[in-house]
Amino acid sequence: MKTYIKLMPGLPLSSASRNKREMAAAQEAGYRVVAIYYEPDYVPEAELAGVELVPFKMRPLKGKHSILSKWKHIFGEWIRLGRVLHANHPDVISCHNLPNLEVAYIVTRFFLRRPKLIYDSHEFDLYARGVRKEKDRAKRCRKERFLMRRCAFSIMVNDSIADEVQKIHALKQRPVVIRSTPYCWELDEAEIERHRQAVLREFAPQGVTFLAMFHGGLSSGNGIETGIRAVAKIPSAALILMGNSDDEYRRTLEEIAAKCGAAERLRFLPPVPVNEIWKYAGAMDVGIMPIENLCLSYYYTLPNKFFENVQSLTPVICSDLPEMHRLVDEYGIGLICEPENVDDLAQCLERMRTDREFYNSCKQNLLRAKRELCWEREKTVLLDAYRKYLL
Structure with missing residues (x-):
């Protein structure tokens, strides 16, 4: 059985309704599903029956440090995450956002058998509310373009964003549109x-x-x-x-x-x-x-x-x-x-x-x-x- 990892370190599962539905779909497709997340007191829900839960959080570097120390810490955290990923023998890694996709791409370069990557973007990342400086947007744009072209496929939450992203990055393959719909609820x-x-x-x-x-x-x-x-x-x-x-x-x-x-x-x-x-x-x-x-x-x-x-x-x-x-x-x-x-x-x-x-x-x-x-x-x-x- 192939392994499908949902990578969302530092993010809670209790409020990740879209991610839980995605993992259930991967199970339906026949994958062994592993969730890498962070939520210390999380109690597994019935919706995640059969999903293997691996708590993980990137540890912040506190206090003032030199640039060399900061990069040493970052590389150390990447290695730590890489070991967790490698231990689970992934065939596919679905990344919750652009930072997770960047880390997954870097650490899996050292795997003998590289997994396929999915970029699961939950918003129009390039034009999110917190991205205000053009310099920051240009840097993020180059990063997103580079990584998206190396993914098996990408997911956007609606047609407008999918069209914009395809145009901005001149992508041959249009992102797949998966809207954030809940299940068809039975109402009492x-x-x-x-x-x-x-x-x-x-x-x-x-x-x-x-x-x-x-x-x-x-x-x-x-x-x-x-x-x-x-x-x-x-x-x-x-x-x-x-x-x-x-x-x-x-x-x-x-x-x-x-x-x-x-x-x-x-x-x-x-x-x-x-x-x-x-x-x-x-x-x-x-x-x-x-x-x-x-x-x-x-x-x-x-x-x-x-x-x-x-x-x-x-x-x-x-x-x-x-x-x-x-x-x-x-x-x-x-x-x-x-x-x-x-x-x-x-x-x-x-x-x-x-x-x-x-x-x-x-x-x-x-x-x-x-x-x-x-x-x-x-x-x-x-x-x-x-x-x-x-x-």
Whole structure:
């Protein structure tokens, strides 16, 4: 049996839903699957049954050191990882991001039997929000081009990014597009309704009848501030924010809500496992994603939360960004707004609340979207790539 290694040292498995689905697909393709990750207290889930777990973390070099000492430390860590990889006799190594791909390429140069490499990019890496200097982007571009041309194949999360990357690097082989869709969830309508009623009872003193939710990482750039101000304009609406945030940002959001009169109609919830999101998203009237166009990576975003709302049969209000806009129009499952325009988002919320014919059509259209925008469909593309490029 051939061995497939998912390389993600330093990254937790508990929140790596896309990586777990990829590993399950590799198992289905007949591989022995090994995950190299880091999460000290991780308890293996049923989803990873049969996957061999190898905890590993690159050790940081603390304090001030000479350039020679820094490189000596880096090479030492590469050798340590190389030994772990070599001990598992990989035939294929799927790399979670560009830094992992770089390390895998370097250390496997010394293997007598070199494994095939897969570059699994989860965003538009060259134009990520943190890459601001042109010098840094040019360096990363040269590195990515060099490494992608030495991979069996690469994976991008949507068509726009795949097209851009192929053009930038003049690649003969277009990256394979695997969108970050969840499995086709089975919904328990009674459980959803119980949760919805519990939320409405909590908001009963405020007269709330319409629930909007943003879920995922709570951070600037996601348009959450706009969402709070828009909900404030609709007295019967409330906003639920579900996910992790740092204390300072949460205080900022609470201050905004207080200033615009929505403090009593804003609630924070902790993150939940991916396979439980439907209990919360399904209880909402609408899922909002007013993501701001801060960089090309954001411009081409097609986030997990989009598909998680679809799987929860919840209509969406999304930013006017190409990938989300295309799917909203194609399936007729929501509305498009200008992400930094409070009035525009408020009008979208109000239409969802009052135009029952339109809202019901969105709900009906979500049934088709749910069947088609799921991992069961997306997985077939990945399995085809395994057969085409790895055999």
